[in-house]
Structure formats: structure tokens, C-alpha cells
Amino acid sequence: xxxxxxxxxxxxxxxxxxxxxxxxEPKAALEDAGARARIVSPADGRVKGWKHTExxxxxxxxxxxxxxxxxDYDALLxxxxxxxxxxxxxxxxxxxxxxxxxxxxxxxxxxxxxxxxLIDAEAVRGRTITSWPSLKTDLQNAGANWVDEEVVVDNGxxxxxxxxxxxxxxxxxxxEFAEGKHGQRIAA
Numbered sequence: 784x785x786x787x788x789x790x791x792x793x794x795x796x797x798x799x800x801x802x803x804x805x806x807x808e809p810k811a812a813l814e815d816a817g818a819r820a821r822i823v824s825p826a827d828g829r830v831k832g833w834k835h836t837e838x839x840x841x842x843x844x845x846x847x848x849x850x851x852x853x854x855d856y857d858a859l860l861x862x863x864x865x866x867x868x869x870x871x872x873x874x875x876x877x878x879x880x881x882x883x884x885x886x887x888x889x890x891x892x893x894x895x896x897x898x899x900x901l902i903d904a905e906a907v908r909g910r911t912i913t914s915w916p917s918l919k920t921d922l923q924n925a926g927a928n929w930v931d932e933e934v935v936v937d938n939g940x941x942x943x944x945x946x947x948x949x950x951x952x953x954x955x956x957x958x959e960f961a962e963g964k965h966g967q968r969i970a971a
Contacts, residue, residue, distance in 0.1 A: 787961045789817035791857040794884075796823050796848075796877060796900075800866025803832030803839040804946050805894050809860055812953040818960065821845040821856070825874050833864045848876050853883030858960040863895025863915065871900050878903045888964040892941040892956040894948070898922060901940070910937045913944050939965030 793813050795806060806822075813820045824830045825848040832839035853859070859881065861868070871877040881904040884891050893901055898914040899921065901907050908926030913935045922929045934943045934951040941959050943952035959965075 786817040787957055788813060791960060792819045792821060793858045793860055793960065794821055794823045794856040795860045796880060797830055797862055798825055798867050798870035799831045800833050800864050800870065801862045802864035802895055802946065803834050805862035806832065808949045809953055809956060812957060816957045823848055823851045825877060833866060848880065851880055853880055853887065858890045859884045861893035861897035861900055863897040865896055868896045868899040872903050890939040890959040890965060894943045894952055895945055898942050910940060911935055913942045915944055
């Protein structure tokens with residue numbers, strides 16, 4: 784185990800329907816780097832993943848969203864999947880939780896459809912972002928510079944396109960989470 788993230792606690796914000804591998808592989812990488820990774824969700828007790836084209840496994844929710852405070856965490860991971868971020872975008876508490884990380888300058892990593900929630904948190908204007916290709920227009924309309932790249936880092940915000948990008952995503956996520964705060968990033 785490398786101890787690059789020792790002493791850091793990372794929130795993983797998900798609702799039912801997150802792409803399972805986009806939670807399990809980054810979570811394992813975070814824990815291997817010494818972080819304490821906590822699943823935060825509006826779901827009560829358990830949250831259900833999505834495996835490509837069907838429902839996946841259920842995971843224990845460590846902290847109910849209504850009890851979560853971004854001040855208790857050093858960084859935030861936003862897995863994708865189509866259903867998950869679409870549900871989170873409708874949860875005011877979820878958007879406020881994400882916005883708290885952005886305002887505090889804490890690093891955030893979002894993969895696949897995860898950047899959808901960054902639009903609602905007002906975190907993409909003027910930033911270079913990547914995502915699943917179907918989000919391109921949404922991100923551009925919100926003021927982001929969308930690029931089709933394996934992994935992109937812009938002032939502590941790490942984004943990737945898809946599960947195939949997870950190895951590069953994990954490396955950059957750990958690097959940014961180890962660096963810590965990057966200054967306030969709410970769009971003007």
C-alpha cells in the first residue's frame with residue numbers, strides 16, 4: 784500500500800444506478816493509497832450499482848446525504864452511470880454538497896456521466912472538462928471547454944470519459960487528492 788493519501792477522507796457521492804466499476808475501482812485505488820473512502824448517498828442503508836446493461840450489486844451507504852458535511856472530507860469522487868447523476872441533479876442537498884467542495888477548493892474527480900452534476904454545482908464555466916461524449920453539448924452550454932481525452936485536470940477537478948479510462952483517472956485523482964485544496968472554483 785502506498786500512503787500518499789494517508790489521513791485523508793474521501794466522499795463518494797452516489798445514488799442508485801451508478802456505473803459499478805466507476806465506484807469499485809477508484810474506491811479500491813483510494814484505499815490502496817491510504818485514504819478512507821466513504822459512500823455518501825440520498826439512499827437509505829444500501830445503494831445499487833449498474834453493470835453495463837443491468838442492475839449490479841448493492842453497497843452499504845456509510846453516510847446518509849442529509850447527515851453529510853463536506854467539511855468532514857478532503858476530496859470528492861463522482862462516479863458516472865446515466866441514472867446516478869441524473870438522480871443527483873434533482874437532489875438540492877446533493878448539489879449543495881458538491882458545491883461545498885468546489886467553494887472550498889477541495890479536489891473533485893468525476894468520470895463518465897459524473898460531470899453532469901458539476902454543471903448544476905456551477906463548477907464548469909471556463910474549465911477544460913471531459914466526459915462521456917453525450918454530455919459534450921450540455922457541458923459546452925454551461926461554459927466548459929469540452930475535450931475528448933482520457934483524463935483532464937483543471938485546477939483540482941479531474942474528469943475522464945469512460946470505464947476504459949479508469950487507470951489514468953485513478954492516477955490523476957490520487958495525485959490531485961494528495962495535493963489538496965486548489966482555491967475557490969465557483970464560476971463567475
